Amino acid sequence: MREDNQSSVSEFLLLGLPIQLEQQGTFFALFLGIYLTTVLGNLLIILLIRLDSHLHTPMYFFLSHLAFTDVSFSSVIAPKMLMNMQTQSQSISYMGCISQVYFFLFFGDIDSLLLTSMAYDRYVAICHPLRYTTIMSQSLCFMLVILSWAHSFAYALLHTLLLAHLSFCGDNTLPHFFCDLSALLKLSTSDTSTNELVILTLGVVVITSPLICILVSYGRIVSTILRVHLTKGIGKALSTCGSHLSVVSLYYGAIIGLYFFPSSSASNDKNVIVAVLYTLVTPMLNPFIYSLRNRDMKGALGNILSRRTFLSQ
Numbered sequence: 001m002r003e004d005n006q007s008s009v010s011e012f013l014l015l016g017l018p019i020q021l022e023q024q025g026t027f028f029a030l031f032l033g034i035y036l037t038t039v040l041g042n043l044l045i046i047l048l049i050r051l052d053s054h055l056h057t058p059m060y061f062f063l064s065h066l067a068f069t070d071v072s073f074s075s076v077i078a079p080k081m082l083m084n085m086q087t088q089s090q091s092i093s094y095m096g097c098i099s100q101v102y103f104f105l106f107f108g109d110i111d112s113l114l115l116t117s118m119a120y121d122r123y124v125a126i127c128h129p130l131r132y133t134t135i136m137s138q139s140l141c142f143m144l145v146i147l148s149w150a151h152s153f154a155y156a157l158l159h160t161l162l163l164a165h166l167s168f169c170g171d172n173t174l175p176h177f178f179c180d181l182s183a184l185l186k187l188s189t190s191d192t193s194t195n196e197l198v199i200l201t202l203g204v205v206v207i208t209s210p211l212i213c214i215l216v217s218y219g220r221i222v223s224t225i226l227r228v229h230l231t232k233g234i235g236k237a238l239s240t241c242g243s244h245l246s247v248v249s250l251y252y253g254a255i256i257g258l259y260f261f262p263s264s265s266a267s268n269d270k271n272v273i274v275a276v277l278y279t280l281v282t283p284m285l286n287p288f289i290y291s292l293r294n295r296d297m298k299g300a301l302g303n304i305l306s307r308r309t310f311l312s313q
Contacts, residue, residue, distance in 0.1 A: 009168040012097050012187075013090040016081070016177045017276070018269040028085045034284050035078040041287030042067035045297070052300035058121050058136040063290060065145055066114045070283035073107035076100060077178045077279045084177075097179040098164055104178070104279075106156035109206055113148035115248055116210040117141075122241050123217040127224045155206060162198060166190040176272060178279070211252055218245070246289045247282075254278035 019027050045067040049055045080100070084090060092100070124135050159181060166188040174183050181199070185192045221241065254277045290297055 009094055009172045011091045011093050011172065012168075012179065012184075013173045014081075014084060014092055014177055014179075015173060015175045016084060016090065018272060024085055024088075028082060031078065031085070031280065032082055034280050035074060035082065038074045038078075038280070038284040038287075039071055041284065042071045045287050045290060048297060048300045048304065051304060055297075055300055058141045059118060059125070061141050062114055062118045062121060062145070065148075066111065066118070067287070069107050069110045069114060070286055072103075073111060074280060074283040076103045076107060081177050092179065094168075097184070098160060100179040101163060101181055101184070102156050102160040105159055105181070106152050109152035109155050110148050111251065112206065112210045113151060114145075115244070115251065116213050117144045117148065118244050119214040119217040119248070120144075122244060123220055126221050126241075155202060158198065158202070159195075162195050166192065166195070176275070178275075180275070207252075207255060214248055243290045247286055250282045250285060251278060254282065 017027065046064050049060045049064045077100075080092060080096075084092075121136055125132050128135060163181065163184060166185075167190045168184075168187055169189045171187055174180070174187065176183050185195055218241075254274055
């Protein structure tokens with residue numbers, strides 16, 4: 001496919017965040033801090049899970065992959081946004097924009113599927129505790145992760161190929177801080193009905209299906225808790241449910257607010273602010289949610305720190 005046959009646009013201009021020029025320095029420092037916190041916090045989670053044998057369980061296996069995905073998801077957006085803010089440049093190349101769309105969809109879909117796998121893990125741990133180790137076998141955990149990556153690869157590739165066949169002539173200004181798929185479709189001079197149909201059809205599957213699975217899992221969990229007396233095992237399994245539900249609420253709350261209840265073009269600033277929430281803020285908060293609300297993670301961190309203190313003496 002030759003790029004010059006598809007588009008006369010060699011680059012797009014990202015208008016960025018709705019902030020004043022004199023505030024650029026303050027917001028650059030803020031978002032740089034958010035991004036560094038996201039990277040370091042999620043890498044710490046991966047390190048703790050790797051080093052502490054008590055965390056070598058299905059739940060933390062999924063959590064380590066979620067942490068890696070959060071770092072990758074944030075890295076698709078933040079570095080380019082920060083570079084543009086620092087250099088006062090608004091440009092992103094055509095291929096850079098298409099690539100950003102692909103990896104944004106890719107890691108966003110993996111996030112959703114991993115949250116679903118974690119919800120299923122909690123359902124099995126609480127509703128079928130005696131069969132937990134049998135059901136949540138190592139092979140099943142690997143299969144769920146591999147399927148998440150394969151599904152996300154195909155999902156992102158389909159959208160990207162359809163986008164790459166569109167023509168962009170004339171206006172190349174995107175009222176966003178990254179290459180958002182819906183914003184790009186509005187700029188295209190081609191017929192985008194096929195793209196919109198695929199977005200609507202797959203959007204129902206990719207967004208609502210995992211959410212329904214999560215809600216069903218927690219519905220069964222609540223039903224089980226109401227029927228039986230809490231045991232120590234169930235109480236321990238519940239300790240990670242609050243953290244997982246907090247992450248799910250942040251992730252899906254922002255997406256539903258943005259894509260299921262879109263605002264008018266006149267209030268595009270609100271869409272940009274909500275996008276900041278789920279692309280930059282939520283990946284940063286996940287390590288804090290799982291560390292501060294999870295006894296196992298706090299225990300693992302304490303063990304690592306005490307071990308280092310002992311070795312340094």
